[in-house]
Amino acid sequence: MLTTGSAHETVLSNAGKIIELIKSGKIKHIFLVGGCDGAHAGRNYYTEFVKQTPMDSLVLTLACGKYRFNDLDLGEIDGLPRILDMGQCNDAYSAIKVALALADAFECDVNELPLTLVLSWYEQKAVCILLTLLALGVKNMYLGPTMPAFLSETVVKVLVDTYGLQPITAPEQDLDAILGKG
Numbered sequence: 001m002l003t004t005g006s007a008h009e010t011v012l013s014n015a016g017k018i019i020e021l022i023k024s025g026k027i028k029h030i031f032l033v034g035g036c037d038g039a040h041a042g043r044n045y046y047t048e049f050v051k052q053t054p055m056d057s058l059v060l061t062l063a064c065g066k067y068r069f070n071d072l073d074l075g076e077i078d079g080l081p082r083i084l085d086m087g088q089c090n091d092a093y094s095a096i097k098v099a100l101a102l103a104d105a106f107e108c109d110v111n112e113l114p115l116t117l118v119l120s121w122y123e124q125k126a127v128c129i130l131l132t133l134l135a136l137g138v139k140n141m142y143l144g145p146t147m148p149a150f151l152s153e154t155v156v157k158v159l160v161d162t163y164g165l166q167p168i169t170a171p172e173q174d175l176d177a178i179l180g181k182g
Contacts, residue, residue, distance in 0.1 A: 034062025035120030
């Protein structure tokens with residue numbers, strides 16, 4: 001069985017439970033793993049990354065990249081599925097709404113949440129989403145399997161230095177860095 005279509009209304013209707021699970025320590029981290037899909041080598045990074053996420057974490061999915069892993073059985077946390085589908089790339093608004101609602105609930109900035117965005121780059125429409133996230137000040141996102149071709153070395157350096165944008169490496173290495181084990 002595959003559950004899809006959570007979007008922000010469904011996730012926010014469970015906000016009280018999610019907040020309580022975070023406060024109690026049952027959810028220690030939330031990963032938004034999304035972006036465009038493709039058949040090229042290296043795209044399996046996202047499946048391997050999701051498979052290796054800790055049992056005390058949620059995985060929000062977004063865009064067609066989710067079709068590589070949204071059929072995995074990652075279990076539940078107190079009845080809440082560990083994988084929650086936020087929709088297609090045009091639904092990035094849902095993920096932003098959830099992040100802003102969590103930041104509001106915890107009275108903090110989005111960048112202070114136990115939330116990491118791990119994005120798959122493939123199509124040009126992802127540019128709009130990336131630019132929106134940067135304009136909102138979202139930092140420390142992981143992006144791959146390659147950087148967008150239009151980004152020069154100088155622009156990548158600015159994005160890394162200013163926004164903490166990280167090119168993906170290996171799932172284990174990135175998870176260790178995200179969770180402070182590296």
